[in-house]
Amino acid sequence: MKIRYFKLWTTKRFRSRRTAGEPPGARLEVAMYILLTGPAGLFREGVERLLREFAHPGEVVASACLVEGWPGERKPDCIVMDGDCLRHASDELDAARRHTRMTPVVVLLEKAEPRQVDEFMAAGVSGCVEKSASSSLLFGALRLALAGGIYLPRSLLAASLNEPPAGADAGHAPGTPDPHLHLTPRQIEVLALLAQGRSNKMIARELGCAEATIKTHLTTIFKALNVRTRGQASAVAQRLERVHEKQITRALDGSLSIGTLLANMESQFYRSGDVLFRKGDPGAEMFYVLRGQLRLAGVDVRLGAGALLGEIGLFSPERRRTATVVCESDCELRVVRAADAIRLYYQEPEFALQLIRLLASRLNADNVRRAQNV
Incomplete structure (x- = not known):
């Protein structure tokens, strides 16, 4: 889990449409x-x-409930759920868990x-808002969630600052790491993933170990950080240089599995000979190849x-495909x-870094091909 605050232009994009007179x-x-x-x-x-x-x-x-399909077959930009009903309906929480990834x-x-x-945080929920909150506070929580952050109730944050964690050393303020304890490299890995909103099951899958092992690591981590909840641990993790270094290392060595990250995305099937898109077409999405082989027409790239x-057609200013x-x-x-x-891009720093590297490598490859053709 991570607590972030972003400029809100990322949410305004949902509200605007192309105006008359704008070019295609x-x-x-x-x-x-x-x-x-x-x-x-x-x-x-x-x-x-x-x-x-x-x-x-x-x-x-x-x-009335969260279903597998979406009304009108369009995926919502945000889901708001009655959390008090979730407590009594485990199937609803399981359904929420399947959708929170994206x-x-x-x-x-x-x-x-x-x-x-x-x-709820372990299930991947982006925010919990008390029903006594004002509408402006609800709107703020929604904006933060849409921008990739996590919202926690003020009452919970206040309580966590005033009450010492169970079994904590009275000589240390909550959220202050115990100087007599240290975290192993594996525990730093676990904490780095927890700070990015991963559940225990997701962490276990990414690190290739049992979920019970992750729970044991978290018990030690919570004691070392002098915290008692995942939210508090995540907040402390944001201040630990070793956690930042581990997240950067994972991004640089390609530890992030793009396939796992996109597991809940829609799949589309194409036959041999189909044209996925043509040069100059509008770029409204990018694709991850699960199986099969594709060719960039005009260049020897498969x-x-x-x-x-x-990705270039999606993020370039013209939003146009650069190849067929x-x-x-x-x-x-x-x-x-x-x-x-x-x-x-905002929720997964590792994904953002991999995307930047991919864009740079492909633009560099294009420059090399142009130079060879001169």
Whole structure:
């Protein structure tokens, strides 16, 4: 989990559309879409009205529960859930957990209990807001979640600052690491992943160990950092140089699995000979190759499983494809829409660094080919 504060231009993009007179290559934005789930009644109707005000001129859809598919088949930009119902419906929490990887989820609670909030954070939830909060505070939490940050209730933060953790040394303030304890390299790895919002199961999968082992590491980490919740540990981790170094190292050595990161993305299938896109086409998404092989027409470049492509057309100012790509075999591709790519850029520093390196390497390769053709 990570607590971040970003400039809010990243959320304004959802509200604008292409205006009359703009050239075809200009940025085409879509209105924000929020999915609200919870039992029908006065509370849900009131929250729905507030969300319509926040998302204007976008769309808010209310549903009794979170389902596998999306209403209208469009993935929401944010999900708001009645957290008090989640406590009594484990299947709803499991459904939320499946979607939190790529869609910010904010839950509304009657009272923010530390253990409950911790459970939601472990599930990947981006924010917990108490139902007694003001509409402006709710809007702020939504903006932070959309920008890739984490929102924790003020009451919980205040309590965590005033109450010492269970078993903590009274001589150390909460969140002050115990100077007599140290973290091993493996525990630093665990803490670095926890600070990026990974659940215990995700951390265990990435490090190739048992989930029980991760829980043991976290017990030691919490004691060493003098904290008692994942939120507090994440906040302390942001101040530890060793954690930052580990995150940078993972990005530089390619430890991040793009395939795992994009596991919840939509898959599309193409047959041999299909043209994925043509040079000059608008670039509205990029692709991750799950299987098959593609060829960049006009240059001797082929891309296979594990490759990422289409990023230049997505992030360049003109938003246009710079090459024609043809499927040389049957292919299965993950589709990364523009909104998801931008959210990943802010939520996953390792992904951002890999993307920058990929863009730089491809632009350099283009320059080399031009020089050879002169």
